[in-house]
Amino acid sequence: MRNLETDVLVVGAGGAGMYAAVEAARLGSRVILADRGLIGRSGATVMAQMTVAAAMGEPADDSVEAHLADTLQAGRELCEPDLSRLLCEEGLECVREMDTWGVGWARAEGQLTPVMAPGHDRPRCVYVDFLNTGPAVSRTLRTQVIRSPLVQRVGDLCITDLVVHEGRCAGAVGVHLTTGEAVTIVAGAVVLACGGLTRLYARNSASSNMGGDAYALALRAGAPLIDMEFVQFFPIGHLAPRMIGMDPIMWDPFRYKLGGRLLNGLKEEFTHRYGTEDGGRYTITRDQATYAIYKEVEAGRGSPHGGAWLSFEHLPPEQLRAAFGPVVDRLAKNGIDLAKTPIEVAPIAHYHMGGVAVDTRMATVVPGLFVGGEAVGGANGANRLSGNAITEAFAFGRRAGASAAQAVSVLAADAVADPVASASRIERVRAQAQRLIEATLTPGTLPTEANTAAAIDELQTIMSRKVGPFRTEAGLREGLDGVRALATRFHAAPSFAPGAFDPVWLDWFDLRNMTLVAETVTVAALERTESRGAHQREDHPGLDPNWTLHLESRLAGPTDAIALVQSQANPQIALARVPVNAGVAA
Numbered sequence: 030m031r032n033l034e035t036d037v038l039v040v041g042a043g044g045a046g047m048y049a050a051v052e053a054a055r056l057g058s059r060v061i062l063a064d065r066g067l068i069g070r071s072g073a074t075v076m077a078q079m080t081v082a083a084a085m086g087e088p089a090d091d092s093v094e095a096h097l098a099d100t101l102q103a104g105r106e107l108c109e110p111d112l113s114r115l116l117c118e119e120g121l122e123c124v125r126e127m128d129t130w131g132v133g134w135a136r137a138e139g140q141l142t143p144v145m146a147p148g149h150d151r152p153r154c155v156y157v158d159f160l161n162t163g164p165a166v167s168r169t170l171r172t173q174v175i176r177s178p179l180v181q182r183v184g185d186l187c188i189t190d191l192v193v194h195e196g197r198c199a200g201a202v203g204v205h206l207t208t209g210e211a212v213t214i215v216a217g218a219v220v221l222a223c224g225g226l227t228r229l230y231a232r233n234s235a236s237s238n239m240g241g242d243a244y245a246l247a248l249r250a251g252a253p254l255i256d257m258e259f260v261q262f263f264p265i266g267h268l269a270p271r272m273i274g275m276d277p278i279m280w281d282p283f284r285y286k287l288g289g290r291l292l293n294g295l296k297e298e299f300t301h302r303y304g305t306e307d308g309g310r311y312t313i314t315r316d317q318a319t320y321a322i323y324k325e326v327e328a329g330r331g332s333p334h335g336g337a338w339l340s341f342e343h344l345p346p347e348q349l350r351a352a353f354g355p356v357v358d359r360l361a362k363n364g365i366d367l368a369k370t371p372i373e374v375a376p377i378a379h380y381h382m383g384g385v386a387v388d389t390r391m392a393t394v395v396p397g398l399f400v401g402g403e404a405v406g407g408a409n410g411a412n413r414l415s416g417n418a419i420t421e422a423f424a425f426g427r428r429a430g431a432s433a434a435q436a437v438s439v440l441a442a443d444a445v446a447d448p449v450a451s452a453s454r455i456e457r458v459r460a461q462a463q464r465l466i467e468a469t470l471t472p473g474t475l476p477t478e479a480n481t482a483a484a485i486d487e488l489q490t491i492m493s494r495k496v497g498p499f500r501t502e503a504g505l506r507e508g509l510d511g512v513r514a515l516a517t518r519f520h521a522a523p524s525f526a527p528g529a530f531d532p533v534w535l536d537w538f539d540l541r542n543m544t545l546v547a548e549t550v551t552v553a554a555l556e557r558t559e560s561r562g563a564h565q566r567e568d569h570p571g572l573d574p575n576w577t578l579h580l581e582s583r584l585a586g587p588t589d590a591i592a593l594v595q596s597q598a599n600p601q602i603a604l605a606r607v608p609v610n611a612g613v614a615a
């Protein structure tokens with residue numbers, strides 16, 4: 030067992046986690062930045078090849094108010110306006126700061142070249158060419174992290190539970206994946222920045238680390254979640270032909286730059302049948318496009334593999350080359366010539382609007398626990414605008430880092446006033462962490478033939494078929510039964526101690542979190558009997574003004590991680606209705 034100690038523990042080193050670490054260190058805190066993968070090279074941020082929304086006002090006029098108005102409109106009255114404002118206001122500051130750090134936002138003749146994206150009222154989305162935004166953002170933040178002497182980077186460390194001591198989040202426990210060693214971390218404050226949950230679905234744009242760890246860790250620490258039913262499906266994920274080494278949502282920038290025609294299996298334009306003229310200009314929002322493609326497939330008018338055609342055949346090859354340079358060659362290696370053939374696209378799980386309930390300091394109801402990035406719920410309501418997620422990762426990560434540093438400075442003042450009490454508190458936290466390790470990392474009674482990897486596949490299939498973008502009561506109930514049955518089958522831990530590079534234990538940890546988070550999504554989707562944004566109930570079409578509220582999810586019964594592991598029952602979710610703009614982390 031290895032025991033670490035720090036001021037601020039940041040869990041997850043994507044855009045939000047790295048920004049949080051840099052900010053907390055800038056304010057004088059010692060930081061451990063832990064990630065279950067490589068620091069700054071795992072999760073969604075590094076995969077995001079496209080755009081970042083910010084009202085830079087260059088070359089044409091723009092304003093935070095205009096960006097905010099578009100964000101609120103897309104959110105279908107479920108945005109927490111203070112969080113949305115933070116996203117637009119402080120996100121802008123961060124995008125400018127990234128510029129000074131040399132990220133390389135695309136420019137022509139010295140001026141930024143923001144592009145138009147669906148739901149924005151003007152070109153507002155900056156990017157790094159060609160399809161290089163996420164890698165450039167990650168590289169820039171990694172450099173800042175490396176330049177911060179107060180930040181200690183710990184990769185390959187999967188955080189499995191948070192330590193809550195005397196009502197306060199005081200650290201975490203985890204397993205070092207390359208050695209199988211248990212790790213305890215005592216911290217003055219913790220920032221959760223573990224990204225979203227899209228790995229719950231079979232077709233997704235995610236890395237394998239996006240199974241909703243932040244939500245499960247927060248729930249077991251006693252922090253509620255909101256809006257869990259709102260999973261955003263990206264309408265034009267790559268479907269066919271086979272394509273290797275490229276981002277499955279890469280067709281977005283093609284559409285931003287070139288438009289492109291969305292056609293059904295009969296090669297007809299179809300979005301107008303569902304209330305939106307797209308006309309090759311890419312103005313349709315994500316939820317509307319997802320709906321339109323699903324409905325065409327359902328009506329038997331899908332493309333051969335069950336999606337829609339996306340065609341650039343009407344554009345001259347020179348125009349494609351001018352817009353995408355080397356990407357055209359990478360496509361050619363995959364046998365794709367856009368000037369000659371359309372490709373097939375289909376909706377894939379891409380982003381999660383819900384998340385942990387926080388106030389504008391990114392503080393949860395659990396003292397000492399802060400959240401940043403996609404793991405935060407509320408800023409984007411029922412539907413997120415393109416480009417807002419990276420902006421959110423920056424703004425909320427920076428805020429969470431600053432708030433955690435501030436919380437630590439209060440503890441530091443207490444320690445100066447009473448060093449004996451402070452040392453004794455640290456000892457008690459460490460003892461609590463060790464009890465947690467004994468409860469959660471000790472061999473259990475899972476039968477050796479139980480296949481944890483196959484169970485993850487099974488879960489993804491259930492979620493895709495029963496809790497996808499279009500839902501019914503009967504389907505959701507079946508989904509819930511399936512998720513609960515899996516959680517019961519895999520409740521007990523593997524029957525051997527974790528080893529180095531141990532895929533069974535890692536899958537088991539993932540299953541434990543994924544079944545809990547899947548249950549949360551399903552229960553909330555069942556409860557919300559209306560259709561709004563990304564949550565579409567076939568049996569309750571249309572938005573119902575009585576549902577202009579959040580569904581808040583908490584663990585019912587024991588919330589203590591040790592009691593949960595020892596209990597034979599699955600954790601249960603309790604839902605509450607919370608008004609919008611009434612302080613979701615109150």
Ligand SMILES: Cc1cc2nc3c(=O)[nH]c(=O)nc-3n(C[C@H](O)[C@H](O)[C@H](O)COP(=O)(O)OP(=O)(O)OC[C@H]3O[C@@H](n4cnc5c(N)ncnc54)[C@H](O)[C@@H]3O)c2cc1C
Nearest residue numbers: 041043045065072073074079080188224402403416418419
């Ligand atoms: C393919 C793709 C393309 C996208 N394109 C865009 C785009 O163009 N514009 C836009 O605005 N948004 C885009 N998004 C969404 C956006 O990238 C994300 O919402 C955002 O980057 C999330 O940042 P984050 O820091 O919150 O999480 P991530 O970047 O996902 O980072 C989370 C980190 O937490 C780590 N982690 C998870 N669990 C644990 C654990 N238990 N212990 C330790 N570490 C853990 C992961 O390894 C990961 O490194 C895209 C997403 C994807 C998947």
